[in-house]
Amino acid sequence: MPNSQVFPDIQISLPQWLQAFPFRHDRIYPHLQERMRLVIELSRLNVKHQTGGPFAAAVFDANTHQLIAPGVNLVVPSHASLAHAEMVAITIAQQHRQHFYLGTNAQQSFELVSSTEPCAMCMAALAWSGIQQLICGARDADARAIGFDEGHKVQPWQDSLRQQGIGVKCDICRDEAVAVLQYYARKNGLIYNGRSEPFQGSNC
Numbered sequence: 001m002p003n004s005q006v007f008p009d010i011q012i013s014l015p016q017w018l019q020a021f022p023f024r025h026d027r028i029y030p031h032l033q034e035r036m037r038l039v040i041e042l043s044r045l046n047v048k049h050q051t052g053g054p055f056a057a058a059v060f061d062a063n064t065h066q067l068i069a070p071g072v073n074l075v076v077p078s079h080a081s082l083a084h085a086e087m088v089a090i091t092i093a094q095q096h097r098q099h100f101y102l103g104t105n106a107q108q109s110f111e112l113v114s115s116t117e118p119c120a121m122c123m124a125a126l127a128w129s130g131i132q133q134l135i136c137g138a139r140d141a142d143a144r145a146i147g148f149d150e151g152h153k154v155q156p157w158q159d160s161l162r163q164q165g166i167g168v169k170c171d172i173c174r175d176e177a178v179a180v181l182q183y184y185a186r187k188n189g190l191i192y193n194g195r196s197e198p199f200q201g202s203n204c
Contacts, residue, residue: 012078012088015051018042018070029065035113036137036173038067043085043115043180046072047189053148054184055116057085059093059102062111062133069093075192086114086122090129102130111135115177116143117170120151126166133167137177146181147191 029035042056053073071089102110111133117140158168
């Protein structure tokens with residue numbers, strides 16, 4: 001019998017500490033800073049437990065402020081460049097709702113709280129996710145300052161999202177979010193950019 005090629009299933013597993021985190025599913029986070037500080041704490045714990053990069057995100061119900069889905073950066077342990085914190089949180093929220101688009105319910109809207117401004121990949125993904133509001137802590141420049149490649153984004157990127165109906169608020173608890181990035185740098189955390197030299201492009 002000829003050998004058949006077997007491809008692995010796509011699987012991104014959340015770290016055990018996150019699964020064990022004492023979330024209360026009935027808890028409401030009414031204050032914006034409270035929602036951001038929860039996300040920043042998740043980013044700090046991701047560094048502490050060495051389970052990924054210094055980034056976290058979470059999807060909240062924009063009306064009730066209830067936590068829908070947490071996410072942390074899992075690029076290295078998952079062997080997947082797409083496993084950024086925002087992508088993980090959005091995917092969990094979509095699986096929770098059993099729909100690929102979070103904007104399908106007119107009675108409910110969703111907010112993504114991210115410890116750092118989204119990279120080029122995550123920003124592009126927001127429009128297809130159905131997220132209606134983005135809240136950011138640290139800035140793009142803060143991530144670049146410790147060596148991360150955030151990709152090319154049309155500037156001002158906030159206007160690009162707003163034109164697609166996504167509200168944006170920046171610099172929420174920025175100093176606290178930056179402290180986690182610097183904590184990661186002090187611990188000599190892996191800077192897992194896909195390439196070490198700028199891509200020169202082809203002649204096409």
